Amino acid sequence: MKSSKAQDKISLAEMARRSGAMLRRGDSTRFDWSASGSSPTLADLTESLFFSPGDGRIWLNDQRMLLIHSSAIGHLRRELIDTLGMARARGLLTRAGYVSGSRDAHLVRQRWPDGDAAAVFMAGARLHALEGVVKVTPTTFSFDIDRGVYEGEFTWEHSSEDDEHISAYGIGTDPACWSQIGYATGYVTTLFGQQVIFRELECRSMGASVCRVVGRHAAAWGDISEDLRYLEAQDFRSLARPADPIVPVAEAPAVERVGEAELDRHAVVGASSAFVSACHLLDRVARTQATVLFTGESGVGKEAFARRLHRISPRSELAFVAVNCAAIPEALLESELFGVDRGAFTGATVSRPGRFERADGGTLFLDEIGMLSPVAQAKLLRVLQEGEIERVGGIRVQRVDVRLVAATNVDLQAEVRAGRFRADLFYRLNVFPIHLPPLRERREDIPLLMNHFLRREAQRHGRRVAGFSARAVRALLHYDWPGNIRELLNLIERGVINVEDGAAIEVHHMFKGEALGALSVLALSSQGELVEPEGEGQGIGNLLGHLRGALGVPVLDLPDLEARLLHEAVQSCGGNLAAAARMLGLSRAQIAYRLERSDAQQGRTQGRSP
Numbered sequence: 001m002k003s004s005k006a007q008d009k010i011s012l013a014e015m016a017r018r019s020g021a022m023l024r025r026g027d028s029t030r031f032d033w034s035a036s037g038s039s040p041t042l043a044d045l046t047e048s049l050f051f052s053p054g055d056g057r058i059w060l061n062d063q064r065m066l067l068i069h070s071s072a073i074g075h076l077r078r079e080l081i082d083t084l085g086m087a088r089a090r091g092l093l094t095r096a097g098y099v100s101g102s103r104d105a106h107l108v109r110q111r112w113p114d115g116d117a118a119a120v121f122m123a124g125a126r127l128h129a130l131e132g133v134v135k136v137t138p139t140t141f142s143f144d145i146d147r148g149v150y151e152g153e154f155t156w157e158h159s160s161e162d163d164e165h166i167s168a169y170g171i172g173t174d175p176a177c178w179s180q181i182g183y184a185t186g187y188v189t190t191l192f193g194q195q196v197i198f199r200e201l202e203c204r205s206m207g208a209s210v211c212r213v214v215g216r217h218a219a220a221w222g223d224i225s226e227d228l229r230y231l232e233a234q235d236f237r238s239l240a241r242p243a244d245p246i247v248p249v250a251e252a253p254a255v256e257r258v259g260e261a262e263l264d265r266h267a268v269v270g271a272s273s274a275f276v277s278a279c280h281l282l283d284r285v286a287r288t289q290a291t292v293l294f295t296g297e298s299g300v301g302k303e304a305f306a307r308r309l310h311r312i313s314p315r316s317e318l319a320f321v322a323v324n325c326a327a328i329p330e331a332l333l334e335s336e337l338f339g340v341d342r343g344a345f346t347g348a349t350v351s352r353p354g355r356f357e358r359a360d361g362g363t364l365f366l367d368e369i370g371m372l373s374p375v376a377q378a379k380l381l382r383v384l385q386e387g388e389i390e391r392v393g394g395i396r397v398q399r400v401d402v403r404l405v406a407a408t409n410v411d412l413q414a415e416v417r418a419g420r421f422r423a424d425l426f427y428r429l430n431v432f433p434i435h436l437p438p439l440r441e442r443r444e445d446i447p448l449l450m451n452h453f454l455r456r457e458a459q460r461h462g463r464r465v466a467g468f469s470a471r472a473v474r475a476l477l478h479y480d481w482p483g484n485i486r487e488l489l490n491l492i493e494r495g496v497i498n499v500e501d502g503a504a505i506e507v508h509h510m511f512k513g514e515a516l517g518a519l520s521v522l523a524l525s526s527q528g529e530l531v532e533p534e535g536e537g538q539g540i541g542n543l544l545g546h547l548r549g550a551l552g553v554p555v556l557d558l559p560d561l562e563a564r565l566l567h568e569a570v571q572s573c574g575g576n577l578a579a580a581a582r583m584l585g586l587s588r589a590q591i592a593y594r595l596e597r598s599d600a601q602q603g604r605t606q607g608r609s610p
Contacts, residue, residue, distance in 0.1 A: 028138050028140045038118070039112055046130060047470050049065070061470065061473060062447035062450060062468070063447060070132075074167060074168065098183065102190045104123075105124060108123045110451075114466075121188065122138065124188065133160055133180060134177070135156065136155075136156060137155045139153040140152070141215075143192065148194050148219070149217055150196050152214070152216075153213070153215075154184075154213045155210045157210050161176055161178065162177060162205050171205065175201075176203055177200050178230070185198050185227075196216070197216060200213050269445065269448050270449070272443075278305065278434055281432075282305060285432045286312045292309060293434070297484055298409045301436060302436060303322060303367060303407065306320075306322070315363055318360075320359075321365065323355050323364070325366055337356055338392060339389070339392065351391070354391065359402045368407070368408060369407065404429070412426050440480055454496065461496055464501050465496055466502055495510040563601075569591075
């Protein structure tokens with residue numbers, strides 16, 4: 001038995017080695033251009049593009065896309081050329097194309113980490129066509145990552161760039177598919193990890209019937225200074241790294257040192273206009289000493305923003321002290337905030353500094369400040385007015401230099417009108433308010449947060465996860481998020497724990513009873529039609545009727561249905577009973593018993609057959 005297991009391990013290791021070698025080289029002779037070839041196929045890619053007409057968004061897997069008039073892009077192109085000149089406009093469009101190609105390469109590499117090498121490289125051509133830019137047909141290509149060699153020749157048909165350029169300037173003497181060249185360069189360079197340069201040798205804008213494009217590794221071209229002029233000759237590998245979370249504030253690290261551990265749980269991540277606006281406000285006020293009040297629903301990241309404020313402020317080298325006002329009993333709040341002198345009350349055997357003293361010179365963050373009692377509000381107001389504290393049981397007044405940052409998920413102005421919050425304290429706190437919108441109002445940030453939390457939780461739990469399935473992405477993008485970012489983190493952590501190693505997170509790995517949104521989502525079928533993804537949208541209103549219709553039977557045989565589910569689960573898990581049991585919400589012992597009972601029942605039925 002030991003020998004057999006050892007052979008199995010050797011066999012698996014050899015398979016992994018060979019698979020890794022295959023992924024590092026490929027050529028057009030083995031490439032299957034059909035929709036049913038090696039993954040990622042055309043069908044795989046089209047399933048990653050879906051539409052959400054209810055909230056005005058289009059997604060390519062986890063990246064937001066735009067459906068825009070080609071003539072509008074043509075108008076922008078003419079404005080750039082006429083304003084900046086041909087060379088500078090070409091550089092801008094080439095670099096924009098490069099970014100687009102690099103993003104698509106990152107998407108493919110993340111979504112299909114074990115995909116066939118040639119299919120992964122050619123997915124860029126398929127995506128470029130899927131995005132409506134140009135039809136790409138490979139003439140020949142070959143690559144070997146270990147040797148640093150890439151050679152490819154392609155024809156481009158129906159180029160949208162050519163259509164608009166010819167419409168504006170007619171037939172000329174220079175190629176015009178600038179952003180498409182940038183896209184091809186960005187896509188292949190990102191996957192290859194070395195400089196790969198594409199050139200357009202023939203172009204419709206020069207009078208050719210189709211465009212002919214050649215791509216080669218940099219050394220094969222010789223002098224590439226002209227190509228790099230339009231790409232600004234930057235380090236391609238640094239440009240091609242996976243997109244980092246966008247933090248448009250000061251260049252402070254999103255990692256806080258606590259003891260010997262480094263934690264990034266307080267990083268602020270996003271790209272939406274609401275997020276960027278909040279970050280600009282944060283950057284503006286951080287350099288001052290003003291009191292800041294964060295408002296927004298529970299879970300939107302108020303403490304993360306408060307910590308970011310501290311890290312980019314002049315007080316960053318000193319203490320950041322956080323207090324949750326709702327978590328401290330009123331009887332202890334005064335001693336927690338202002339400290340205790342020895343003998344102040346029974347049990348006070350030693351003097352203890354309060355949060356204001358510990359934050360002296362730094363920042364004090366008071367979360368859920370709307371929960372303070374009237375007495376606590378009065379004492380806090382005095383500290384803010386005088387800059388002095390007095391410990392409980394003490395006789396000495398101490399001056400403190402503290403920047404106060406507060407947060408609340410209640411409407412403090414409404415609380416003032418209702419008489420539950422002091423107006424004078426509100427005006428002291430509301431010097432520089434920053435509102436953080438709920439996650440459902442900044443859905444553009446969800447893909448960035450998804451990837452950020454996935455990497456963090458997979459590393460924290462020691463799991464290897466192949467991203468999210470297309471259905472999981474749709475579910476996360478259109479869920480209502482009553483718990484905001486905190487709920488998103490919890491669901492992704494749950495998914496990381498539940499998913500099998502090396503697999504993609506599915507909807508059932510994350511959602512366990514939460515009400516999924518009913519927003520209409522449309523996907524693109526392989527025939528180019530917009531369809532509602534199976535099992536989504538409004539869901540299955542009547543499970544019995546759905547099963548009868550799907551199976552084409554007027555009456556359901558429950559034992560047969562259970563047996564089918566059991567055997568299909570086992571088959572889909574490659575015979576692994578434990579994995580199949582988890583899929584069906586059972587224990588291994590329960591599924592083994594049910595399979596045995598089902599097989600016995602089937603044997604009795606067959607024994608009675610004539």
